[in-house]
Amino acid sequence: MNETAPTRQARIKQKSAARRERSKQETRQAILEAAIQMFQREGYEGFSLRQVAENIGYTPTTIYLYFKDKDDLLFAVCSQGFTEFTQALQHAYDTHPDPGERLNALAWAYLEFGLSHPLHYQMMFMQRSEWVLRASDSKNEVQNSNSYTIQLNAVVEAMKAGVIRLGDPVETTNLLWSGIHGIVSLALNMKGVIPKWDETEVRQLVGQYTEMMARGLRP
Template sequence: MSKAAATRQTRIRQKSVERRERRRQETRQAILEAATQLFEREGYEGFSLRQVAEAIGYTPTTIYLYFKDKEDLLFAVCQQGFTEFTEALGRAYRQNPDPLQRLHALAWAYLEFGLSRPLHYQVMFMQRSDWVTKATDSKGEVQGSNSYTILMNAVIEAMKAGAIRMGDPIETTNLLWSGVHGIVSLALSMRGVIPKWEESEARRLMRNYLEMTDRGLGP
C-alpha cells in the first residue's frame, strides 16, 4: 500500500470515529433535553427512564448506554442546573461594579434562579444537597465551590471598599447565603400552602432582607 493510500485510509477512519462520537454526543444531548423537560413537568419522584426513552423514541436500553441509572441521569440534569446557576451569579458579579449593588445583584440572581427553576433548586439545594460538592464544570472544578467563591469575593471586595464593615468574610458570606437560601426555600415550599407566598411576596421579602442586611452590616 502506498503512503498516500495509507494516509487516505487513516483520514477515513478518523472521520468515521468523529462521526460516531458526534452522533453519540447528539444522542446524549437529546436524552438530557428530554429528561430535563420531563423532570420539570413530573419532578424528582415522578421521573422515570422509561418515560424519557418514550419521549425521544428510544428503548430504555439505549438510555443505559449513556447513563447507568435514573440517579445518574438526574444528576446530569441538575449538573446543567448548577452550570446555569453559577453563570447567573457570574453575570451578576461582572455587571455590577459597585460593591454593595453587586451583593444585591447576587442575591437577586439567586432568588430568580430558584423561582424560575423551582424543581432544579429543590433537588440541587434541598433534596440532594450532596450533589453540590459533586457537580463539576468543564474544567473539573466543583460548581458549588465556584458559586460560593463568587459570593465570598463580592463580600471581601465590599469590605475593602467600606461598603460593609470589616469582619470574617466566611461568616458574613454564610450569613448572606443562609438568608437568601431561606427566602427561596420558603417561597418554594409554601407554594399552594400559604396564599401570600407567591413570587411577589418572595421578592418583597428579599427587598426587606437586603435593607436589613445593609443596615446590619453597614460600616
C-alpha cells in the first residue's frame, strides 16, 4: 500500500524480524544437533523425543514448536545423512574421470559411507527408506544431483565408453546398487552371524564384487 521509501521504523522492524528468525533457526539447530547426538548414541529404536529435550534443557513440547513431530525431527537427522552420502558419491565421481574406475570408486565410496555411518545407513536405506525421495525433494536435487542419478550417470558413461555392455541403464544401475547395498547392509547386520565377516573381510568382498561385476558386465 505505502509506496514511499521505507521509514526508519520499517527498517528496524525488518531487522528485528530477521534477528528473531535467526534466533529461531539457532535453537532449531540446537535441537537438531542434540537429536543427532542422541541418535548416534541410542540408534533408531532408542531415540526419544523427551530425552532429546532433556539434554538441551527444554520441555518435550517445545520441540513441537520447531518440528512437526518425532518423525519430522528424525527425518531432519536423516536428511543430513543423505547430504553427506550424496557428497561422498559426488566426490568419488568427480575424482575419477575414467568410467571403469569411476564405477569401482562409487562402490567403494558407498561402502565407506555405510561402514562409517552405520546407524544413519540403516535408517536411510533400511528403516525409513521412504525418506530417500523426500530428502532429494527437499534439497531440490531431483534433477541431476541426487545419489541415484550420480550412479546412473556413471553407468551411462561406462556404457558409452564401452566399459560395460549396452543395456537399459536403469536396470544396470539397479543391479549394481543392489549388489553393493546387499554387502553393506549385511555387513552392518550380520556381524558375528556370517562366517568371516569382519570389516576387512567385507572390504575384500567388495573387491571381489567389483571384479566380478566387471567380468559379468563386460561387453
